[in-house]
Amino acid sequence: MSLNQNYRIKSFCHLKNQSLTVNGQSVFDDASEDFQTFIKNAYKFLKTDYPKFFKMDSLSKLAFLAADVLLKRENLNEEENNIALIFSNRASSLDTDRKHQAAIENEEEYFPSPAVFVYTLPNICLGEISIKHRLYSENSFFIFDHFNAEHLHLYANSLLRNEKAEKVLCGWVDLDENGYEAFLYLVENEGEIEHNIKQINRIYTLS
Amino acid sequence: MSDLKQELKEKIIEQLNLEEISVADIADDDALFGDGLGLDSIDALELIVMLDKDYGIRLSDPKEGRKIFESVQVMADYIQEHRTK
Incomplete structure:
Protein backbone atom coordinates (compact mmCIF):
# COMPACT_ATOMS: atom_id res chain seq x y z
CA MET A 1 0.00 0.00 0.00
CA SER A 2 1.32 3.42 -0.94
CA LEU A 3 -0.32 6.63 0.22
CA ASN A 4 1.40 8.56 -2.53
CA GLN A 5 0.45 6.30 -5.42
CA ASN A 6 -1.38 8.10 -8.20
CA TYR A 7 -4.11 6.36 -10.11
CA ARG A 8 -5.34 6.95 -13.63
CA ILE A 9 -8.67 7.23 -15.41
CA LYS A 10 -8.63 4.62 -18.13
CA SER A 11 -11.97 5.31 -19.80
CA PHE A 12 -15.19 7.26 -19.33
CA CYS A 13 -18.61 7.55 -20.92
CA HIS A 14 -21.64 9.81 -21.01
CA LEU A 15 -25.17 8.64 -21.69
CA LYS A 16 -27.49 11.66 -21.89
CA ASN A 17 -29.44 13.87 -24.31
CA GLN A 18 -30.19 10.91 -26.62
CA SER A 19 -26.52 10.21 -27.16
CA LEU A 20 -23.72 7.95 -25.97
CA THR A 21 -20.10 9.10 -25.96
CA VAL A 22 -17.04 7.10 -24.89
CA ASN A 23 -13.83 8.96 -24.01
CA GLY A 24 -15.42 12.08 -25.46
CA GLN A 25 -16.13 10.47 -28.85
CA SER A 26 -19.67 10.01 -30.13
CA VAL A 27 -20.67 6.35 -30.33
CA PHE A 28 -24.44 6.46 -30.70
CA ASP A 29 -27.06 9.14 -31.35
CA ASP A 30 -30.78 8.69 -31.51
CA ALA A 31 -33.68 10.98 -32.32
CA SER A 32 -35.99 9.39 -29.71
CA GLU A 33 -36.98 11.94 -27.10
CA ASP A 34 -38.65 9.29 -24.96
CA PHE A 35 -36.17 7.58 -22.60
CA GLN A 36 -37.58 4.06 -23.01
CA THR A 37 -37.26 4.21 -26.79
CA PHE A 38 -33.78 5.73 -26.61
CA ILE A 39 -32.40 3.20 -24.14
CA LYS A 40 -33.89 0.27 -26.08
CA ASN A 41 -32.34 1.56 -29.30
CA ALA A 42 -28.99 2.00 -27.54
CA TYR A 43 -29.26 -1.56 -26.15
CA LYS A 44 -29.82 -2.91 -29.65
CA PHE A 45 -27.07 -0.78 -31.18
CA LEU A 46 -24.59 -2.06 -28.60
CA LYS A 47 -25.69 -5.69 -29.23
CA THR A 48 -26.01 -6.17 -25.50
CA ASP A 49 -28.01 -9.45 -25.60
CA TYR A 50 -29.12 -9.63 -21.96
CA PRO A 51 -32.91 -10.31 -21.76
CA LYS A 52 -33.08 -9.37 -18.06
CA PHE A 53 -32.32 -5.80 -19.16
CA PHE A 54 -35.98 -5.39 -20.13
CA LYS A 55 -37.13 -6.27 -16.61
CA MET A 56 -35.06 -3.51 -15.02
CA ASP A 57 -36.42 -0.13 -14.00
CA SER A 58 -35.26 2.97 -15.89
CA LEU A 59 -32.46 3.89 -13.47
CA SER A 60 -31.01 0.38 -13.64
CA LYS A 61 -31.26 0.33 -17.44
CA LEU A 62 -29.34 3.60 -17.60
CA ALA A 63 -26.65 2.52 -15.13
CA PHE A 64 -26.38 -0.99 -16.57
CA LEU A 65 -25.85 0.14 -20.15
CA ALA A 66 -23.33 2.85 -19.22
CA ALA A 67 -21.35 0.35 -17.10
CA ASP A 68 -21.59 -2.32 -19.79
CA VAL A 69 -20.07 0.01 -22.38
CA LEU A 70 -16.94 0.46 -20.26
CA LEU A 71 -16.65 -2.97 -18.64
CA LYS A 72 -17.00 -5.03 -21.78
CA ARG A 73 -13.83 -3.35 -23.08
CA GLU A 74 -11.91 -4.77 -20.13
CA ASN A 75 -11.69 -8.46 -21.09
CA LEU A 76 -13.15 -9.43 -17.75
CA ASN A 77 -12.78 -12.78 -16.04
CA GLU A 78 -15.81 -15.05 -16.48
CA GLU A 79 -15.66 -16.20 -12.84
CA GLU A 80 -14.97 -13.13 -10.71
CA ASN A 81 -13.74 -9.54 -11.05
CA ASN A 82 -12.35 -7.27 -8.35
CA ILE A 83 -13.89 -4.01 -9.56
CA ALA A 84 -15.60 -1.77 -7.02
CA LEU A 85 -18.59 0.43 -7.87
CA ILE A 86 -19.10 3.93 -6.43
CA PHE A 87 -22.17 5.56 -7.92
CA SER A 88 -24.14 8.65 -7.00
CA ASN A 89 -27.12 10.71 -8.05
CA ARG A 90 -29.61 13.34 -6.97
CA ALA A 91 -33.00 11.69 -7.48
CA SER A 92 -32.27 8.37 -5.77
CA SER A 93 -34.89 5.87 -7.05
CA LEU A 94 -37.66 8.49 -7.15
CA ASP A 95 -38.88 7.55 -10.64
CA THR A 96 -39.67 4.00 -9.51
CA ASP A 97 -40.79 5.11 -6.04
CA ARG A 98 -43.52 7.19 -7.73
CA LYS A 99 -44.71 4.20 -9.75
CA HIS A 100 -44.94 2.11 -6.59
CA GLN A 101 -46.71 4.93 -4.75
CA ALA A 102 -49.32 5.14 -7.54
CA ALA A 103 -49.96 1.39 -7.23
CA ILE A 104 -50.72 1.57 -3.50
CA GLU A 105 -52.63 4.87 -3.30
CA ASN A 106 -56.07 3.47 -3.98
CA GLU A 107 -57.29 0.95 -1.39
CA GLU A 108 -59.94 -0.34 -3.81
CA GLU A 109 -57.30 -1.07 -6.45
CA TYR A 110 -54.39 -2.07 -4.23
CA PHE A 111 -52.15 -4.14 -6.49
CA PRO A 112 -48.48 -3.22 -5.88
CA SER A 113 -46.18 -4.81 -8.41
CA PRO A 114 -43.36 -6.91 -6.89
CA ALA A 115 -41.27 -6.25 -10.01
CA VAL A 116 -41.58 -2.49 -9.44
CA PHE A 117 -41.12 -2.67 -5.67
CA VAL A 118 -37.75 -4.45 -5.88
CA TYR A 119 -36.30 -1.39 -7.64
CA THR A 120 -37.34 1.14 -4.98
CA LEU A 121 -33.72 1.59 -3.87
CA PRO A 122 -31.06 3.29 -6.02
CA ASN A 123 -28.32 0.76 -5.25
CA ILE A 124 -30.25 -2.07 -6.93
CA CYS A 125 -28.63 -0.95 -10.19
CA LEU A 126 -25.24 -1.84 -8.66
CA GLY A 127 -26.51 -5.37 -8.10
CA GLU A 128 -27.61 -5.66 -11.73
CA ILE A 129 -24.15 -4.61 -12.92
CA SER A 130 -22.44 -6.92 -10.42
CA ILE A 131 -24.52 -9.92 -11.53
CA LYS A 132 -23.76 -9.36 -15.22
CA HIS A 133 -20.02 -8.79 -14.77
CA ARG A 134 -19.47 -11.04 -11.76
CA LEU A 135 -18.26 -8.32 -9.42
CA TYR A 136 -17.98 -9.49 -5.81
CA SER A 137 -16.28 -6.33 -4.59
CA GLU A 138 -17.30 -3.24 -2.64
CA ASN A 139 -20.17 -1.10 -3.93
CA SER A 140 -21.81 2.07 -2.65
CA PHE A 141 -24.45 4.48 -3.87
CA PHE A 142 -24.52 8.06 -2.57
CA ILE A 143 -27.16 10.78 -2.90
CA PHE A 144 -25.86 14.32 -3.47
CA ASP A 145 -27.41 17.60 -4.61
CA HIS A 146 -24.86 17.80 -7.43
CA PHE A 147 -22.07 15.75 -8.98
CA ASN A 148 -19.44 15.44 -6.25
CA ALA A 149 -15.99 14.75 -7.71
CA GLU A 150 -14.28 15.27 -4.35
CA HIS A 151 -16.16 12.46 -2.66
CA LEU A 152 -15.79 10.00 -5.54
CA HIS A 153 -12.07 10.78 -5.80
CA LEU A 154 -11.47 10.28 -2.09
CA TYR A 155 -13.43 7.04 -1.89
CA ALA A 156 -11.91 5.51 -5.03
CA ASN A 157 -8.38 6.31 -3.84
CA SER A 158 -9.12 4.79 -0.46
CA LEU A 159 -10.36 1.52 -1.98
CA LEU A 160 -7.39 1.25 -4.33
CA ARG A 161 -4.76 2.20 -1.75
CA ASN A 162 -6.15 -0.28 0.74
CA GLU A 163 -6.25 -2.96 -1.96
CA LYS A 164 -9.99 -3.42 -1.55
CA ALA A 165 -10.32 -3.38 -5.34
CA GLU A 166 -8.11 -3.54 -8.45
CA LYS A 167 -10.24 -1.01 -10.31
CA VAL A 168 -13.10 1.29 -9.38
CA LEU A 169 -15.98 2.26 -11.63
CA CYS A 170 -17.27 5.63 -10.40
CA GLY A 171 -19.81 8.16 -11.45
CA TRP A 172 -23.20 9.79 -11.57
CA VAL A 173 -26.38 8.05 -12.74
CA ASP A 174 -29.43 10.25 -12.35
CA LEU A 175 -32.92 9.83 -13.72
CA ASP A 176 -36.22 11.51 -12.96
CA GLU A 177 -39.19 12.93 -14.82
CA ASN A 178 -37.04 15.87 -15.96
CA GLY A 179 -34.40 13.82 -17.71
CA TYR A 180 -31.58 11.32 -17.44
CA GLU A 181 -27.81 11.46 -17.24
CA ALA A 182 -25.13 8.83 -16.78
CA PHE A 183 -21.44 9.65 -16.46
CA LEU A 184 -19.11 6.80 -15.49
CA TYR A 185 -15.33 6.53 -15.41
CA LEU A 186 -12.97 3.68 -14.63
CA VAL A 187 -10.05 4.27 -12.25
CA GLU A 188 -7.04 1.94 -12.12
CA ASN A 189 -3.24 1.91 -12.36
CA GLU A 190 -3.08 2.68 -16.06
CA GLY A 191 -4.71 5.27 -18.26
CA GLU A 192 -4.07 8.52 -20.06
CA ILE A 193 -5.90 10.81 -17.65
CA GLU A 194 -4.65 11.56 -14.18
CA HIS A 195 -7.11 10.66 -11.45
CA ASN A 196 -7.61 13.97 -9.66
CA ILE A 197 -10.58 16.21 -8.90
CA LYS A 198 -9.78 18.71 -11.63
CA GLN A 199 -9.64 16.02 -14.32
CA ILE A 200 -12.79 14.29 -13.05
CA ASN A 201 -14.70 17.58 -13.26
CA ARG A 202 -13.21 18.27 -16.69
CA ILE A 203 -14.33 15.00 -18.23
CA TYR A 204 -17.69 15.24 -16.45
CA THR A 205 -18.45 18.47 -18.29
CA LEU A 206 -17.29 17.17 -21.70
CA SER A 207 -19.95 16.69 -24.42
CA MET B 1 -60.54 -21.78 -23.53
CA SER B 2 -58.17 -21.06 -26.41
CA ASP B 3 -59.08 -17.37 -26.04
CA LEU B 4 -58.05 -17.53 -22.39
CA LYS B 5 -54.74 -19.19 -23.25
CA GLN B 6 -54.04 -16.55 -25.88
CA GLU B 7 -54.92 -13.85 -23.36
CA LEU B 8 -52.61 -15.39 -20.75
CA LYS B 9 -49.69 -15.54 -23.16
CA GLU B 10 -50.19 -11.88 -24.05
CA LYS B 11 -50.40 -10.88 -20.38
CA ILE B 12 -47.31 -12.91 -19.44
CA ILE B 13 -45.26 -11.28 -22.19
CA GLU B 14 -46.47 -7.78 -21.38
CA GLN B 15 -46.43 -7.87 -17.58
CA LEU B 16 -43.17 -9.79 -17.24
CA ASN B 17 -41.45 -7.66 -19.92
CA LEU B 18 -40.42 -10.63 -22.05
CA GLU B 19 -39.21 -8.32 -24.78
CA GLU B 20 -37.75 -10.91 -27.11
CA ILE B 21 -40.56 -13.48 -26.87
CA SER B 22 -43.78 -13.54 -28.90
CA VAL B 23 -47.08 -15.34 -28.29
CA ALA B 24 -46.13 -17.85 -30.99
CA ASP B 25 -43.02 -18.78 -29.03
CA ILE B 26 -45.04 -20.06 -26.05
CA ALA B 27 -46.63 -23.47 -26.51
CA ASP B 28 -49.56 -24.33 -24.23
CA ASP B 29 -47.52 -26.98 -22.41
CA ASP B 30 -44.17 -25.19 -22.24
CA ALA B 31 -42.68 -24.95 -18.76
CA LEU B 32 -42.86 -21.32 -17.58
CA PHE B 33 -40.07 -21.67 -15.02
CA GLY B 34 -36.75 -23.49 -15.10
CA ASP B 35 -35.67 -24.49 -18.58
CA GLY B 36 -38.84 -23.16 -20.23
CA LEU B 37 -39.36 -19.40 -20.35
CA GLY B 38 -36.79 -19.01 -17.58
CA LEU B 39 -39.04 -16.96 -15.29
CA ASP B 40 -37.74 -16.13 -11.80
CA SER B 41 -39.18 -15.71 -8.29
CA ILE B 42 -40.19 -12.06 -8.86
CA ASP B 43 -42.07 -13.17 -11.99
CA ALA B 44 -43.91 -15.74 -9.86
CA LEU B 45 -45.03 -12.95 -7.50
CA GLU B 46 -46.17 -10.87 -10.49
CA LEU B 47 -48.27 -13.79 -11.71
CA ILE B 48 -49.86 -14.13 -8.26
CA VAL B 49 -50.81 -10.41 -8.39
CA MET B 50 -52.16 -10.90 -11.92
CA LEU B 51 -54.43 -13.77 -10.81
CA ASP B 52 -55.86 -11.53 -8.07
CA LYS B 53 -56.18 -8.36 -10.15
CA ASP B 54 -57.51 -9.78 -13.41
CA TYR B 55 -59.36 -12.96 -12.37
CA VAL B 74 -52.40 -25.56 -16.34
CA MET B 75 -52.93 -21.86 -15.56
CA ALA B 76 -55.90 -21.64 -17.92
CA ASP B 77 -57.52 -24.76 -16.42
CA TYR B 78 -57.10 -23.34 -12.91
CA ILE B 79 -58.43 -19.90 -13.82
CA GLN B 80 -61.44 -21.37 -15.64
CA GLU B 81 -62.40 -23.30 -12.53
CA HIS B 82 -61.72 -20.65 -9.88
CA ARG B 83 -62.20 -17.24 -11.46
CA THR B 84 -64.57 -14.76 -9.78
CA LYS B 85 -64.29 -12.08 -12.45
Whole structure:
Protein backbone atom coordinates (compact mmCIF):
# COMPACT_ATOMS: atom_id res chain seq x y z
CA MET A 1 0.00 0.00 0.00
CA SER A 2 1.32 3.42 -0.94
CA LEU A 3 -0.32 6.63 0.22
CA ASN A 4 1.40 8.56 -2.53
CA GLN A 5 0.45 6.30 -5.42
CA ASN A 6 -1.38 8.10 -8.20
CA TYR A 7 -4.11 6.36 -10.11
CA ARG A 8 -5.34 6.95 -13.63
CA ILE A 9 -8.67 7.23 -15.41
CA LYS A 10 -8.63 4.62 -18.13
CA SER A 11 -11.97 5.31 -19.80
CA PHE A 12 -15.19 7.26 -19.33
CA CYS A 13 -18.61 7.55 -20.92
CA HIS A 14 -21.64 9.81 -21.01
CA LEU A 15 -25.17 8.64 -21.69
CA LYS A 16 -27.49 11.66 -21.89
CA ASN A 17 -29.44 13.87 -24.31
CA GLN A 18 -30.19 10.91 -26.62
CA SER A 19 -26.52 10.21 -27.16
CA LEU A 20 -23.72 7.95 -25.97
CA THR A 21 -20.10 9.10 -25.96
CA VAL A 22 -17.04 7.10 -24.89
CA ASN A 23 -13.83 8.96 -24.01
CA GLY A 24 -15.42 12.08 -25.46
CA GLN A 25 -16.13 10.47 -28.85
CA SER A 26 -19.67 10.01 -30.13
CA VAL A 27 -20.67 6.35 -30.33
CA PHE A 28 -24.44 6.46 -30.70
CA ASP A 29 -27.06 9.14 -31.35
CA ASP A 30 -30.78 8.69 -31.51
CA ALA A 31 -33.68 10.98 -32.32
CA SER A 32 -35.99 9.39 -29.71
CA GLU A 33 -36.98 11.94 -27.10
CA ASP A 34 -38.65 9.29 -24.96
CA PHE A 35 -36.17 7.58 -22.60
CA GLN A 36 -37.58 4.06 -23.01
CA THR A 37 -37.26 4.21 -26.79
CA PHE A 38 -33.78 5.73 -26.61
CA ILE A 39 -32.40 3.20 -24.14
CA LYS A 40 -33.89 0.27 -26.08
CA ASN A 41 -32.34 1.56 -29.30
CA ALA A 42 -28.99 2.00 -27.54
CA TYR A 43 -29.26 -1.56 -26.15
CA LYS A 44 -29.82 -2.91 -29.65
CA PHE A 45 -27.07 -0.78 -31.18
CA LEU A 46 -24.59 -2.06 -28.60
CA LYS A 47 -25.69 -5.69 -29.23
CA THR A 48 -26.01 -6.17 -25.50
CA ASP A 49 -28.01 -9.45 -25.60
CA TYR A 50 -29.12 -9.63 -21.96
CA PRO A 51 -32.91 -10.31 -21.76
CA LYS A 52 -33.08 -9.37 -18.06
CA PHE A 53 -32.32 -5.80 -19.16
CA PHE A 54 -35.98 -5.39 -20.13
CA LYS A 55 -37.13 -6.27 -16.61
CA MET A 56 -35.06 -3.51 -15.02
CA ASP A 57 -36.42 -0.13 -14.00
CA SER A 58 -35.26 2.97 -15.89
CA LEU A 59 -32.46 3.89 -13.47
CA SER A 60 -31.01 0.38 -13.64
CA LYS A 61 -31.26 0.33 -17.44
CA LEU A 62 -29.34 3.60 -17.60
CA ALA A 63 -26.65 2.52 -15.13
CA PHE A 64 -26.38 -0.99 -16.57
CA LEU A 65 -25.85 0.14 -20.15
CA ALA A 66 -23.33 2.85 -19.22
CA ALA A 67 -21.35 0.35 -17.10
CA ASP A 68 -21.59 -2.32 -19.79
CA VAL A 69 -20.07 0.01 -22.38
CA LEU A 70 -16.94 0.46 -20.26
CA LEU A 71 -16.65 -2.97 -18.64
CA LYS A 72 -17.00 -5.03 -21.78
CA ARG A 73 -13.83 -3.35 -23.08
CA GLU A 74 -11.91 -4.77 -20.13
CA ASN A 75 -11.69 -8.46 -21.09
CA LEU A 76 -13.15 -9.43 -17.75
CA ASN A 77 -12.78 -12.78 -16.04
CA GLU A 78 -15.81 -15.05 -16.48
CA GLU A 79 -15.66 -16.20 -12.84
CA GLU A 80 -14.97 -13.13 -10.71
CA ASN A 81 -13.74 -9.54 -11.05
CA ASN A 82 -12.35 -7.27 -8.35
CA ILE A 83 -13.89 -4.01 -9.56
CA ALA A 84 -15.60 -1.77 -7.02
CA LEU A 85 -18.59 0.43 -7.87
CA ILE A 86 -19.10 3.93 -6.43
CA PHE A 87 -22.17 5.56 -7.92
CA SER A 88 -24.14 8.65 -7.00
CA ASN A 89 -27.12 10.71 -8.05
CA ARG A 90 -29.61 13.34 -6.97
CA ALA A 91 -33.00 11.69 -7.48
CA SER A 92 -32.27 8.37 -5.77
CA SER A 93 -34.89 5.87 -7.05
CA LEU A 94 -37.66 8.49 -7.15
CA ASP A 95 -38.88 7.55 -10.64
CA THR A 96 -39.67 4.00 -9.51
CA ASP A 97 -40.79 5.11 -6.04
CA ARG A 98 -43.52 7.19 -7.73
CA LYS A 99 -44.71 4.20 -9.75
CA HIS A 100 -44.94 2.11 -6.59
CA GLN A 101 -46.71 4.93 -4.75
CA ALA A 102 -49.32 5.14 -7.54
CA ALA A 103 -49.96 1.39 -7.23
CA ILE A 104 -50.72 1.57 -3.50
CA GLU A 105 -52.63 4.87 -3.30
CA ASN A 106 -56.07 3.47 -3.98
CA GLU A 107 -57.29 0.95 -1.39
CA GLU A 108 -59.94 -0.34 -3.81
CA GLU A 109 -57.30 -1.07 -6.45
CA TYR A 110 -54.39 -2.07 -4.23
CA PHE A 111 -52.15 -4.14 -6.49
CA PRO A 112 -48.48 -3.22 -5.88
CA SER A 113 -46.18 -4.81 -8.41
CA PRO A 114 -43.36 -6.91 -6.89
CA ALA A 115 -41.27 -6.25 -10.01
CA VAL A 116 -41.58 -2.49 -9.44
CA PHE A 117 -41.12 -2.67 -5.67
CA VAL A 118 -37.75 -4.45 -5.88
CA TYR A 119 -36.30 -1.39 -7.64
CA THR A 120 -37.34 1.14 -4.98
CA LEU A 121 -33.72 1.59 -3.87
CA PRO A 122 -31.06 3.29 -6.02
CA ASN A 123 -28.32 0.76 -5.25
CA ILE A 124 -30.25 -2.07 -6.93
CA CYS A 125 -28.63 -0.95 -10.19
CA LEU A 126 -25.24 -1.84 -8.66
CA GLY A 127 -26.51 -5.37 -8.10
CA GLU A 128 -27.61 -5.66 -11.73
CA ILE A 129 -24.15 -4.61 -12.92
CA SER A 130 -22.44 -6.92 -10.42
CA ILE A 131 -24.52 -9.92 -11.53
CA LYS A 132 -23.76 -9.36 -15.22
CA HIS A 133 -20.02 -8.79 -14.77
CA ARG A 134 -19.47 -11.04 -11.76
CA LEU A 135 -18.26 -8.32 -9.42
CA TYR A 136 -17.98 -9.49 -5.81
CA SER A 137 -16.28 -6.33 -4.59
CA GLU A 138 -17.30 -3.24 -2.64
CA ASN A 139 -20.17 -1.10 -3.93
CA SER A 140 -21.81 2.07 -2.65
CA PHE A 141 -24.45 4.48 -3.87
CA PHE A 142 -24.52 8.06 -2.57
CA ILE A 143 -27.16 10.78 -2.90
CA PHE A 144 -25.86 14.32 -3.47
CA ASP A 145 -27.41 17.60 -4.61
CA HIS A 146 -24.86 17.80 -7.43
CA PHE A 147 -22.07 15.75 -8.98
CA ASN A 148 -19.44 15.44 -6.25
CA ALA A 149 -15.99 14.75 -7.71
CA GLU A 150 -14.28 15.27 -4.35
CA HIS A 151 -16.16 12.46 -2.66
CA LEU A 152 -15.79 10.00 -5.54
CA HIS A 153 -12.07 10.78 -5.80
CA LEU A 154 -11.47 10.28 -2.09
CA TYR A 155 -13.43 7.04 -1.89
CA ALA A 156 -11.91 5.51 -5.03
CA ASN A 157 -8.38 6.31 -3.84
CA SER A 158 -9.12 4.79 -0.46
CA LEU A 159 -10.36 1.52 -1.98
CA LEU A 160 -7.39 1.25 -4.33
CA ARG A 161 -4.76 2.20 -1.75
CA ASN A 162 -6.15 -0.28 0.74
CA GLU A 163 -6.25 -2.96 -1.96
CA LYS A 164 -9.99 -3.42 -1.55
CA ALA A 165 -10.32 -3.38 -5.34
CA GLU A 166 -8.11 -3.54 -8.45
CA LYS A 167 -10.24 -1.01 -10.31
CA VAL A 168 -13.10 1.29 -9.38
CA LEU A 169 -15.98 2.26 -11.63
CA CYS A 170 -17.27 5.63 -10.40
CA GLY A 171 -19.81 8.16 -11.45
CA TRP A 172 -23.20 9.79 -11.57
CA VAL A 173 -26.38 8.05 -12.74
CA ASP A 174 -29.43 10.25 -12.35
CA LEU A 175 -32.92 9.83 -13.72
CA ASP A 176 -36.22 11.51 -12.96
CA GLU A 177 -39.19 12.93 -14.82
CA ASN A 178 -37.04 15.87 -15.96
CA GLY A 179 -34.40 13.82 -17.71
CA TYR A 180 -31.58 11.32 -17.44
CA GLU A 181 -27.81 11.46 -17.24
CA ALA A 182 -25.13 8.83 -16.78
CA PHE A 183 -21.44 9.65 -16.46
CA LEU A 184 -19.11 6.80 -15.49
CA TYR A 185 -15.33 6.53 -15.41
CA LEU A 186 -12.97 3.68 -14.63
CA VAL A 187 -10.05 4.27 -12.25
CA GLU A 188 -7.04 1.94 -12.12
CA ASN A 189 -3.24 1.91 -12.36
CA GLU A 190 -3.08 2.68 -16.06
CA GLY A 191 -4.71 5.27 -18.26
CA GLU A 192 -4.07 8.52 -20.06
CA ILE A 193 -5.90 10.81 -17.65
CA GLU A 194 -4.65 11.56 -14.18
CA HIS A 195 -7.11 10.66 -11.45
CA ASN A 196 -7.61 13.97 -9.66
CA ILE A 197 -10.58 16.21 -8.90
CA LYS A 198 -9.78 18.71 -11.63
CA GLN A 199 -9.64 16.02 -14.32
CA ILE A 200 -12.79 14.29 -13.05
CA ASN A 201 -14.70 17.58 -13.26
CA ARG A 202 -13.21 18.27 -16.69
CA ILE A 203 -14.33 15.00 -18.23
CA TYR A 204 -17.69 15.24 -16.45
CA THR A 205 -18.45 18.47 -18.29
CA LEU A 206 -17.29 17.17 -21.70
CA SER A 207 -19.95 16.69 -24.42
CA MET B 1 -60.54 -21.78 -23.53
CA SER B 2 -58.17 -21.06 -26.41
CA ASP B 3 -59.08 -17.37 -26.04
CA LEU B 4 -58.05 -17.53 -22.39
CA LYS B 5 -54.74 -19.19 -23.25
CA GLN B 6 -54.04 -16.55 -25.88
CA GLU B 7 -54.92 -13.85 -23.36
CA LEU B 8 -52.61 -15.39 -20.75
CA LYS B 9 -49.69 -15.54 -23.16
CA GLU B 10 -50.19 -11.88 -24.05
CA LYS B 11 -50.40 -10.88 -20.38
CA ILE B 12 -47.31 -12.91 -19.44
CA ILE B 13 -45.26 -11.28 -22.19
CA GLU B 14 -46.47 -7.78 -21.38
CA GLN B 15 -46.43 -7.87 -17.58
CA LEU B 16 -43.17 -9.79 -17.24
CA ASN B 17 -41.45 -7.66 -19.92
CA LEU B 18 -40.42 -10.63 -22.05
CA GLU B 19 -39.21 -8.32 -24.78
CA GLU B 20 -37.75 -10.91 -27.11
CA ILE B 21 -40.56 -13.48 -26.87
CA SER B 22 -43.78 -13.54 -28.90
CA VAL B 23 -47.08 -15.34 -28.29
CA ALA B 24 -46.13 -17.85 -30.99
CA ASP B 25 -43.02 -18.78 -29.03
CA ILE B 26 -45.04 -20.06 -26.05
CA ALA B 27 -46.63 -23.47 -26.51
CA ASP B 28 -49.56 -24.33 -24.23
CA ASP B 29 -47.52 -26.98 -22.41
CA ASP B 30 -44.17 -25.19 -22.24
CA ALA B 31 -42.68 -24.95 -18.76
CA LEU B 32 -42.86 -21.32 -17.58
CA PHE B 33 -40.07 -21.67 -15.02
CA GLY B 34 -36.75 -23.49 -15.10
CA ASP B 35 -35.67 -24.49 -18.58
CA GLY B 36 -38.84 -23.16 -20.23
CA LEU B 37 -39.36 -19.40 -20.35
CA GLY B 38 -36.79 -19.01 -17.58
CA LEU B 39 -39.04 -16.96 -15.29
CA ASP B 40 -37.74 -16.13 -11.80
CA SER B 41 -39.18 -15.71 -8.29
CA ILE B 42 -40.19 -12.06 -8.86
CA ASP B 43 -42.07 -13.17 -11.99
CA ALA B 44 -43.91 -15.74 -9.86
CA LEU B 45 -45.03 -12.95 -7.50
CA GLU B 46 -46.17 -10.87 -10.49
CA LEU B 47 -48.27 -13.79 -11.71
CA ILE B 48 -49.86 -14.13 -8.26
CA VAL B 49 -50.81 -10.41 -8.39
CA MET B 50 -52.16 -10.90 -11.92
CA LEU B 51 -54.43 -13.77 -10.81
CA ASP B 52 -55.86 -11.53 -8.07
CA LYS B 53 -56.18 -8.36 -10.15
CA ASP B 54 -57.51 -9.78 -13.41
CA TYR B 55 -59.36 -12.96 -12.37
CA GLY B 56 -60.27 -12.39 -8.72
CA ILE B 57 -58.27 -15.41 -7.56
CA ARG B 58 -56.38 -14.85 -4.31
CA LEU B 59 -53.86 -17.53 -3.46
CA SER B 60 -53.67 -18.00 0.31
CA ASP B 61 -50.39 -19.89 0.03
CA PRO B 62 -47.81 -18.58 -2.50
CA LYS B 63 -46.45 -22.13 -2.75
CA GLU B 64 -49.65 -23.06 -4.61
CA GLY B 65 -48.25 -21.03 -7.50
CA ARG B 66 -45.58 -23.62 -8.14
CA LYS B 67 -48.22 -26.06 -9.44
CA ILE B 68 -50.58 -23.50 -11.00
CA PHE B 69 -47.85 -21.76 -13.00
CA GLU B 70 -46.47 -24.96 -14.49
CA SER B 71 -47.64 -24.01 -17.99
CA VAL B 72 -50.18 -21.81 -19.76
CA GLN B 73 -52.45 -24.86 -20.10
CA VAL B 74 -52.40 -25.56 -16.34
CA MET B 75 -52.93 -21.86 -15.56
CA ALA B 76 -55.90 -21.64 -17.92
CA ASP B 77 -57.52 -24.76 -16.42
CA TYR B 78 -57.10 -23.34 -12.91
CA ILE B 79 -58.43 -19.90 -13.82
CA GLN B 80 -61.44 -21.37 -15.64
CA GLU B 81 -62.40 -23.30 -12.53
CA HIS B 82 -61.72 -20.65 -9.88
CA ARG B 83 -62.20 -17.24 -11.46
CA THR B 84 -64.57 -14.76 -9.78
CA LYS B 85 -64.29 -12.08 -12.45
